[in-house]
Amino acid sequence: MNEFLIVGGGVIGMMTALQLADAGHGVTLLERGRCGREASWAGGGIVSPLYPWRYTRPISALSRWSEGFYPELALRLLEETGIDPEYRQKGLLYLGVEDEARAMDWAREVGKPLERVDADFLYRKEPQAAPGFGDALWMPTLGSIRNPRLGQALRARLAAMPRVTLEEDVTVTGLRVADGRVTGVDSEQGRWSAERVIVCGGAWSAGLLASAGVELPVRPVKGQMILFRAPPGLVERVVLLDGRYVIPRGDGRVLAGSTLEEAGFDTSTSESARASLRDSAIRIIPALADCEVEHHWAGLRPGSPDGVPMIGAVPGLANLYVNAGHFRNGLVLAPASTHLLVDELLGREPIVDPAPYRLG
Template structure:
């Protein structure tokens, strides 16, 4: 029996497993499909909430810590696996922001570099950005990561660790509760045990806990994105406008996203969404209209009422823990939220105050 049993092999589950294994513990990771192929793969990879000044302090605290950690993580994974997660810290432009005063106040309060720049400054750095802008907000320290490569690198690293048992295609069908503890996890391949059980099931987390009589306010929220095959250098930085964004990759490809849809667990794509995303992207960078749309996909975010994730022990069960409900910011918050839970599991000093994320008072049973 492993010291820890992690349910869910997205970026949250894999980072949790990595940190526990780094600390010398044995970990079994169960994933119903392939690790990193759900929301962690489908997102854009901006290492910040889209408009960070519009989020609550608990989200900002996790985001700030994670932003500082990603460069180190990307270098480590490249060295250990040979897979480059392509962390790029080239900054971000916000176009047509209608709450600029609030943004600047937030930046001063948290000490984040954010400034109003002229149109000349914008077009010197991004000549193909939406024409006619007299200015923009510029955050020079913001980075992005190529999340499919990040998840591939995490998976490879875990597969090579002696203390990790990586079990893909292993769907969890139930949690066995006996004497106030989880005595085992039922799967399609039989029952699996772990001294401590951690549910990192993303949009599926609520369904995993429901048979225990636990109501976790996490639901699937579909997001669709498209990928342009653009020439390298057409766009160099993340650009946001009117709630939509374009994200460049090192090979020239440009992601555009994303939709917000309440559609349950439906991951189908639609022509209507594709057209909407195409029009948004070509308004942000008109030259994208001449580029082929190479791919169109959808993912399911783990939506929660206020976007603040549920992190910590489940009240009333001695050995069951949860890390879920990150909504649009799973990749952004992953390093900090997993570190915070591992701090709790191992009795370490927490990186931030854990109180806002605890399940007590936020779940019903």
């Protein structure tokens, strides 16, 4: 019997497995498809909430801890796997911010570099940004990571670790409960037992916990994105305007996102969303009008009340833990939220106060 059984092979599940294996523990990870191919793959990879001053303190606490973790993780994974997650720290430009005073107050409070810059600065940084802006907000420390490559690298690292067993294409159907204790899971492919079970199933977490009579307020929220094939250097850093954004990759490609749709588990794309995303991207970088839209996809975020993830032991069922409900910030919060859960699992001093994330 394994010490730990993780259900869900996204960035949250894989980072949890990596930390437990690093600490010398045996882990089995079950994934319904292929690891890193759901929300972890579908997002944009900005290593910050879009407008961090608009979020609650629990989200900010995890975000601040996580941001400094990605450069080290990217270098480690590149060295260990040969796969480059492409962490880029080139800053972020905010255009047309209406609550600038609130943003600056937040930056002073948390000690985050954020400044108001003039048009000369803006267009030196991004010459192709839409003309006519007299100023912008500039966050120089913000980074982005190529999340599909991050998922590939995490999967490759786990596959090479002797204490980790990856089981993909496993559809978990329910939790196994006896005498108030969770002993494992049932799946279409068989049964797995473990001393402790950790649910990291993203938008599917609520359904799994419901099989044991636990109500988890997590729902799928669809987000559509598009990818432009652009010449290298057209866009160098993340740029935001009116809640939409463009994110450059090292090879020149530019992501644009994203929609927010309450559509259940539907992952279909729509022409109206494609057109809206393209229009938003061109409003930010007009030259994208001449670039091909190479790809269009949708993913399912794990929506939750206020976007605060639920992390820790599940009340009323021994040996069951959850890490879910990160909404739009799963990748942003993954390092801190997984570290916080592993702190609880291994009896370590927590990196932040765990109380705001507890269930029940």
